[in-house]
Amino acid sequence: MKTEPFEGRRAKLMRNRRLDQPAWVGKFATWLLRSSLDLAPAQVRPWGDGMLAELRFVEGSWASLSWAVGGTCLLLKHSLISFFAGSGGGSAAREPLAGFDEEGGMKKLAAWVAGLSAAMSLLLLLSPVFRQGLRVVESSWRTAFSRPLMSERERKSLAQRARAEHDARTLAFLALQSLPTEESVRLADEAVKLDPGLTWVYASLEVRHRKNPESDRWVEQLNQWDPDNAVPKLVVAGRICDETFLRVPFGQVEASLAANRQWRDAMAAAFRSPRYDSYFGKLFDLDRDVMTRRGLDQPMAVMGALAVFGFPNLGSLQAYEKILLAEGKKFESAGDLKRASESYWTVVRFAQLMQLHSSTDLERLVAAHMLAEGSAPLKTIAQRQGATDESAALAYQVEQWSTAQESWWDDHFWREAYLWNARIAGDSSLVLVLSLGLVLVSVLYLGIRRLRSLPSSNRRLRLAQGMAVAGAAGLLVSSLTLFLSYRPFAEIYSHFLEQRGAHGVRSMTPFFDFWGPSTDIMRFVEFRPFAVSFWYAFIAAGLIALTLMTKRLVQRRLKPKLAG
Incomplete structure (x- = not known):
């Protein structure tokens, strides 16, 4: 029987095993070790040649990859040691033993490190989270310099497509962005003409552009479209309140409003209304719909619309509340508890309505304060009349003001973490831009030098190579930092898009940390x-x-x- 030599059996066994392993792994291991060997200093290259030769006899592709990674780490270690030892000046720095000549190893190492870092940074562009983070930071720079969140070209292109498709909701979305008055009014009118259900956008236009001659028409259409809602009445009262603030000394504003019959009629109608809807829920549903359909993916556009949408005039609410409470105390002092209770209950009922149907924390906080202010004297009257159950219920409503305040400050406490994340993301974006500029300048210099074969000093060459490596490393680190620090915001925005109405709005408030200088x-x-x-x-x-x-x-x- 003929026996096969041991070396032949070993080679055959290795070939059979390699057939069961992914071929690309072995090829990658060979390329990795050979690339590291090209960068290695002269004194360790024999070791690298030996490791590369031994790689052919390593059994298994994954084992060969492990061998190549270990050899690469060893070679790169000696490359870095030679770099540090060879760049300190003096004659020793120019000896071949240092491992790097100006056109050889140092150039290869710089190109290898810079290229790898830049490639890893570019891979992050495949992540939707990273791309969204870049857009948010870019939007924060726009707000810092008082620029619109959407460029004029983007707005006009989107408006043109919306008109061609008769898309009223997209036109309304654009009208609620921070735009010049004429453009906002034109877009809003087009949207309402196509869909009268969007008449609520006039509430925002009236608050933002009260000096516009069309404001009377907006208020009239709003009241006709939503007659049972308190907010259109508050819009009318808010206009009168703002005009009073401008022409009356500060200490006399409340007295002037109390004497203004038109303002009091508007506030009385608002407090008698069976509904309270500040339209923020409709605003956020509009944002979700348009941005999802149009693929905008711009969280700051949501915050921009919220910032310019405009609250009902809360100053009017507080002024009218004081008038009703003062009237109630006057009736109470005169012994007319029935009329006093009516004044107090007017405040309480409206506060309850507002608290139940508010969309924002600020509205709920104001409603809780009004509820406590109106319930306190009612509790005293109930105690005097022996109505124990009613007194206990009113006492509970008074305590809700303290609970609302604590909740408000608790929310501000957890927002501190998001504030720091926003600052880190903003700083990382700035480092990213500077690092990218550093890489481009150094690559441009090296490219021109190579194309024109220009002679240059070793110091300039080493400086350009160092700038390329430092810039690429900064690009990678800043990109990773931006990705990690922005990731919680991306999850918040994703959750917001899945909600309806005002749900999820509270969680979006951390995005205001990107508003202004980021x-x-x-x-x-x-x-x-x-x-x-x-x-x-x-x-x-x-x-x-x-x-x-x-x-x-x-x-x-x-x-x-x-x-x-």
Whole structure:
């Protein structure tokens, strides 16, 4: 019987095993180790040749990949050691033993590190979260410089498509963005003409553009379209209140309003209304619908619409509440408890209606305060009349004001975490832009030098290569930081789109942290906080000093070993 030689059996066994393994893994392992060998210093290249030769006898593709990764780490370690030891100046820095000549290893290492970092940064663009984060930060820069969230070209293109498709909701969405008055009015009129169910957009236009000659028409159409709602009446009263603030000294505003019959009639009609709807739920449903259908994916557009939509005039509510409470006390002092109770109950009933149907925390907070103010004197009257159950119920309503205040401050506490995330995302975006600029400048210099074969000093070449590596590394780190810090906001926005009405709006408030200057440098330009700038400069100087000291220490310790 003929026996096959041992080496032949081994080679055959290895071939059979490799047939069961993914071929690309072995090819990648070979490419990885060979690329690392090209970057390696001269004194360790024999080791690399040996590891590359041994790779052919490693059994299994995944085992060969593990072998290649281990060899790559070892070769890169010696490459970095040679780089630090060879860049400290002096004659030793120019010896071939340092491992890097100006056109060889150093250039390859710089290109390899810069290319890998830039490629990993570009891969993040495949993530919807990262792309959305870039758009949000870009929108924050727009708000910092008082620019519209949507460019004029985007608005006109979207409006043109909406008109061609008779899409009233998209036209209404555009009308509620921060636009010039004439453009907002034109878009709103077109939307309402196509769909009268969008008449509520006039409530926002009236609050934002009260000096417009068309404001009377908006109010009239709004009251005809929604006659049972208190908010259109509050819009009328709010206009009178604003005019009074402009022409009457501050301390006399409430007295002037109390004497104004038109304002009192509007407020009385509002407090008698069976419904309270500030239209914020309709606004958010409109945002969800249009942005989903049009693929806008712009969370800041939601916050922009909320910021300019306009609340009902809460000053009118508080002024009329004071008038009713003062009248109630006057009746109570005169012994007319029935009429006093009627005045107090007018406040309480409207506050209950507003609290039940409010869409925002601010509305609920104002309603809770009105409810407590109106319930307190009613509780006293109920106690005097021996109505124990009614007194207990009113006492509970009084306590709700304290609960509402605590909830308000608790919400502000957890928002601090999102505030820091927003600041980190903003700072990361600025570093990303600077790093990208650094990479482009260095690549442009190296490209021109290579195309024109221009002679340049070793120092300039090393500086350009160092800028490329530093810029690419900064690009990667800043991109990862932006992705991780923005991810919670992306989940909030995704949850908001799945809701209906005003649900999910409360969770969207952290996006206001991106409103205005989103980076600490932009905040410094706008607000000039000396303490913040001082400590940032101090920390930056300390980090630079620590880096230089570490590099010097490594050079001193490694030079004698390399020279030996």
